[in-house]
Amino acid sequence: MEAGLRSLELTVRRRLDGLLQGNHVGLLPGPGSEPGEARPYQPGDDVRRMDWSVTARTTAPHVRETVADRELETWVAVDVSRSLDFGTADTDKRHLALAGLTAVTQLTVGGGNRIGAVATNGAETLRLPARGGLVHARGLVRRVATMPSAPEGVRGDLAAALDQLRRPPRRRGLVAVVSDFLGEPEWERSLRALSGRHDLLAIEVVDPRELELPDIGTVVLADPETGRQREVETTPLLRREFAAAASAHRDRVAAALRRCGAAQLTLRTDSDWVADIVRFVVARKHAWSGGGAGRGRPA
Incomplete structure (x- = not known):
């Protein structure tokens, strides 16, 4: 575990280090120091x-x-429900979620910045206070990585994790949400409530088999959260309907995130997720640099 997390951190840091320096406005009132x-x-x-x-x-x-002092407080809501224990390509979604969390910590740690996290598997919630320093950031990733999956039959509850970030009210900063966003967007109201005070970043983790079915004949599909199974024949009609339903679901998620004012980063288990993060960060930095005066947007 330690070697794997260290390797993950080094991979992220080598490609991302220094991309976001100075990209947020002062968060403290008054003239600053x-x-x-x-x-x-x-x-x-x-x-x-x-x-x-x-x-x-x-x-x-x-x-x-x-x-003003350039201190940023970041909170990460991490979905570690059973649906993340799935992957059919280069990695699984849980590892990809940890990669997204690691990227956020590496891009925001240092300079007096603080980072905290709320992780939920549906059965229990892990709350880690916002603190500064690389040691704390590494410990935060480690604690989330070792959080066990919920028992079978327990669904994730992303909305509850987001509500914990609203109470008590926290200083203005950045809220990042890491999830596969499966199911209906019942979290939208909670996320929108955070948008009035924080900049929002949504990191969506996706596996290609959630988007389309291969032509493999008879297959047993299982819901990892409820344990329900169903045997289906992957006919051309079923594959078309499955792809259409998956596309419609992702459109609903994207629309909900837009309504909340959240930037969306999608990481796939079958792509170079580090390159995807780099492209996203560079694009956000470019957009921020070309923006007008006023409240800055952390990339």
Whole structure:
């Protein structure tokens, strides 16, 4: 477990490190404490902010502006329900969810930033307080990775995990949601309630067999959360109907996330998920750089 998590962290860090530096605005009220630009002194300015070096060079009194502290608080809601114990390609969805969590921790840790998590399997909820530092970030990923699956018959409850991020109210920051988003979007109301105070990122993990069935004759399909099974014949008609239903479901999820104002990153078990994350981050950084003044959007 330790070797696997360390390898995962190194893989993410090698490709993503440094992509998001400085991409969020100050989150603390008031003038802050970081040094900014120097400007000529004006009557009423605090003399304690006099910049004597600039004053000496220009022979005119100058004060040094300050900017808000750039501290970001990130919370990650992680769905670790039984439906993630599935994968038919290069990896399974649970590993992919951990990869998404690791990427978020690597992109936000450092600089006084803090990260916390709420993980749920439907039967129990793991709450990890927001703290700073790489040691805490590694421990957070480890605790989520070792969280057991729920007993058979227990469905995940993403909405309950999101509600825990609303109470008590938390300082403005970034909320990332890692899930396969199967089932109806009953979590939409909870996620939308968070959008008024936080920037939102949804990381969807997908396996190709959830999108279309192969032509393999008779197959037994099982619901990993309820344990129900059904034997079906993968006829052309069934495969078309299955693909259409899967596409319609993903459209509903995407529409719900858009209504909540969440950026969506999709990771597939049959693709280069690191490259997908890099493309997403670079695109978000480019969009942020071209944005106007006002509240920044963490990539």
